[in-house]
Amino acid sequence: MSTLTKSVPKPSQAFTTRQEGILDAAETCFVRNGFHRSTMQDIAREASMSSPNIYRYFVSKEAVLLAMAERERRRAADRIAQFEEAGDKRAALFSTIAYYHLEIPREGAVLRVELWSEATRNSEIEAILREREEQSSAWFIATLAALATSPNCDPVALYGAISALLKGIIVNKAVFPAFDIDPALAQLHALLDAGLAGNLPVQPCRNRTAP
Incomplete structure (x- = not known):
């Protein structure tokens, strides 16, 4: 019995562009407040998006820094x-x-x-x-x-x-x-x-x- 594998879909251009904007916002926050004093809420605010929405793009602040x-x-x-x-x-x-x-x-x-x-x-x-x-x-x-x-x-x-x-x-x-x-x-x-x-x-x- 063969096993079917599904390829991971490539993120859309809009999704990638939004991620880039979040990374730019995170850079601003980390420079201004430091990594540990910055929160995901701070990054979301800097990126002009809601706090819950930012988690569609990054699961954590550590994931943002990794990216x-x-x-x-x-x-x-x-x-x-x-x-x-x-x-x-x-x-x-x-x-x-x-x-x-x-x-x-x-x-x-x-x-x-x-x-x-x-x-x-x-x-x-x-x-x-x-x-x-x-x-x-x-x-x-x-x-x-x-x-x-x-x-x-x-x-x-x-x-x-x-x-x-x-x-x-x-x-x-x-x-x-x-x-x-x-x-x-x-x-x-x-x-x-x-x-x-x-x-x-x-x-x-x-x-x-x-x-």
């Missing part, structure tokens, strides 16, 4: 692909860095930090962010390797150095509205120039005995 993280991961992948279409890897590298770290508005930085914070408590959010980090690091390392001007360039170590700096920029933008990015930007360019030339600063040995 938001997935949307951000998808957008990042699409944006990097667009930058690469020009065929200039150096331009793609700096365009990606500028778009996601240097030019990000404070609201975007606050939301990024909210996602990072929730990932320490929510395994599904952590999995999405981990996958995004793995994809991002693979792209950065391959791009840095292609741009290396010396065989001594260590693209893995270079990515580790600039990644820490870029994440620090996001945190500072989120926490300090008057954060001056110029010193960090100068440090970023110095790291890239030195690392691509194979002159990345070496961490001193911690076990070295003082004379």
Whole structure:
């Protein structure tokens, strides 16, 4: 006796558009009030819809955040692909860095930090962010390797150095509205120039005995 399987119907365009609007409203709420202080009622109000109706689109606030993280991961992948279409890897590298770290508005930085914070408590959010980090690091390392001007360039170590700096920029933008990015930007360019030339600063040995 054969078993018939039913395919899951694809959401209508109207349904998808409404979900996108709810995610935009949730971003506004999470930036303004934080994830834990925001409620589904707050999100519904921001999206100009009734509280019961919002549950047709998302079963919980956690589901909203999960969809938001997935949307951000998808957008990042699409944006990097667009930058690469020009065929200039150096331009793609700096365009990606500028778009996601240097030019990000404070609201975007606050939301990024909210996602990072929730990932320490929510395994599904952590999995999405981990996958995004793995994809991002693979792209950065391959791009840095292609741009290396010396065989001594260590693209893995270079990515580790600039990644820490870029994440620090996001945190500072989120926490300090008057954060001056110029010193960090100068440090970023110095790291890239030195690392691509194979002159990345070496961490001193911690076990070295003082004379």
